[in-house]
Amino acid sequence: MTIHQISVFLENRTGQLAEITRLLAENNVNLRAISIAETADYGLARMIVDDSHKASAILLEHGDILSMTPVWAVEVPDRPAGLSELLTVLAEGDVAVEYMYSLFTHKDGHAYMVLRITDEAAFTAAIAGTDIKLVGMEELGLK
């Protein structure tokens, strides 16, 4: 039950990210989460958008380089230790998290975290039987 994430290559140049977000806004694409990873010379923007197909078409047209990556969206209680509990479960299950960031959406006292985990088997085994809840595209209103 992964969700779609778009990663865009950023060269180290001011304004490039502004350009990308403006482009999405102009085309009525709603940015639901964004995370930037960078080195001194380049970086990448990881984004969750409400319409990933439309967004990738727009960005490709614009000449950006991107990739679609499956990531997990996990519901986290919006209270102290909410995230810590999740990470503890993953650590105990020996699940490597490559990166994570939060979704803008909050609902009914819950926040959502986006996690990149390549070892799917370890992940599903680790959360089996816990009250950790995965959320899908539909539930988040994504397509």
Place this chain on the structure above:
Amino acid sequence: MPNYYQPEIETMPYEDIRALQNERLLKQVRHVWDNVPYYRKKMEEKGVTPDDIQSIDDLYKLPFLSKDDLREAYPYGLLGMPLSECVRIHSTSGTTGKRVVAFYTQHDVDLWEDCCARAIVAAGGTKEDVCHVAYGYGLFTGGAGLHGGSHKVGCLTLPMSSGNTDRQLQFMTDLGSTILCCTPSYAAYLAESIYERGLRDQIKLKAGIFGAEAWSEDMRRDIEDKLGIKAYDIYGLTETSGPGVAFECSEQTGMHINEDHFIAEIINPETGEVLPEGSKGELVFTAITKEAFPLLRYRTRDICVLTRKKCSCGRTHVKMSKPMGRSDDMLIIRGVNVFPSQIETVLLQKGYPANYQIVVDRVNNSDTLEVMVEMTPEMFSDSLGQIARMEKELVAALKAMLGIMAKVKLVAPKTIARSEGKAVRVIDKRKI
């Protein structure tokens, strides 16, 4: 089974080649001194007379000739024979300034055609072959040179000239061309057309002789695969007669220079100093048999390496590597010679686009080299670690090729201006 056109010359022991070169050089210097006032003046300015040249060891004393000299001496300034003895001219398609015009006596044409015949035979050509000459005919030397060589070998010669692909393919299939002579880019184009039209089964090509342009090993493999042939390189300049100055043998590891007609030197393009065998530098030719256009120490501006390593084909003449670049393009970074073409080779090998830019600068009295490379969808990954690994690999490959560290800067696609005519590949901030 090695094939030679003139075995006694092509496999002559090195000492004999050298003796022949000595004898011919002395005669040629005298011929030039007596008949080419332009060069005589250059010798006088350097304080050199024919008596100072007793053997090849004295060659370094002679002044160089450059393309600028040829332009300055245009059209007759370097002519070594009365025009009445000349039977032909060829000319380079210079992009700037005056054209260069080269003259030939019948003897010159004969020797040139011998050189081309050696190349054809080395590529497996015999009188049973159908030699398809798709180099341009006319002022350009390609068509005439290979045409003449093909005649000498006794091949059935198809004087196709370049262009008109339909006709090329029709003759190729109907008349069973076995050897294709043209530029590598045209060969690649024809190979593509043959492949697309599904004509592979109807062609009988076995070899190709491709020159007059820079081409890579990848391009060679591509053409060889598509056409099912062996593709041989050939080298030459209008200034030194045309194609056939050097040609590839079955070993395909460099081109044998026809040393009975040319003395090759490698020099440091900055200082003019002669470099030892195996050094990379600018190729300089002295024509020792040419009558009408007897250029001594002509700077080709091509950068390459010479080797006398024993060749499996049995030929004894020195081999030159494929030119690695032009001396005009050479950058000296931290004392090391760097050619943009070397960087291009590494990028292509590693799967990056050839659209790059080199930025050279000086920081704290030390030169810096930065190579800007465009990211491609194939190289891109969601993982920074993965991108960093690729970047590291590229840095290592550049270091191995150039001998110095280069910084790689990955940039967004279409950041580096595409070439409209000539792309700006090098930005040297040190000069400013």
